Amino acid sequence: MINSVVLVGRAGQDPDMKYFESGKVKTTFSIAVNRWDSKTKAEVTDWFNVELWDKLAEVAGEYVKKGKLVVIDGKLMSSKWNDASGAQRERFFIRASHLRLLSGGKSDQGVA
Numbered sequence: 001m002i003n004s005v006v007l008v009g010r011a012g013q014d015p016d017m018k019y020f021e022s023g024k025v026k027t028t029f030s031i032a033v034n035r036w037d038s039k040t041k042a043e044v045t046d047w048f049n050v051e052l053w054d055k056l057a058e059v060a061g062e063y064v065k066k067g068k069l070v071v072i073d074g075k076l077m078s079s080k081w082n083d084a085s086g087a088q089r090e091r092f093f094i095r096a097s098h099l100r101l102l103s104g105g106k107s108d109q110g111v112a
Helices: 054-063
Strands: 005-011 016-019 025-037 042-053 069-082 088-101
Touching: 016 054, 025 054, 042 054, 042 069, 054 088
Parallel strands: 042 088
Antiparallel strands: 005 025, 005 069, 016 025, 025 042, 069 088
8 A cells, every 4th residue: 555645736824833842843834736626617726734844844944935836745644633622633634755846936946
């Protein structure tokens, strides 16, 4: 079995960076990916949450900006928790292992 995701889309907002006492860095942002819906004969936007860690997180925090075209390569992950009312919740996100910046200035270079 293979869990591999490649997305090309635009950042939905500037990245949110978090620094942990352990020295780890996590950066999150969403990307909008357009696709054609043959039933409605219209373009549809799908939104994906992206999570990056360590050096890749630092690069994303510095160079990714809202509206920037990016390529994300990673795997689909899920996170489960109980909310304040005790109901179990789950969210899906992409844990990126590669990031490529496609638009805007001198930072248009691939990052592994």
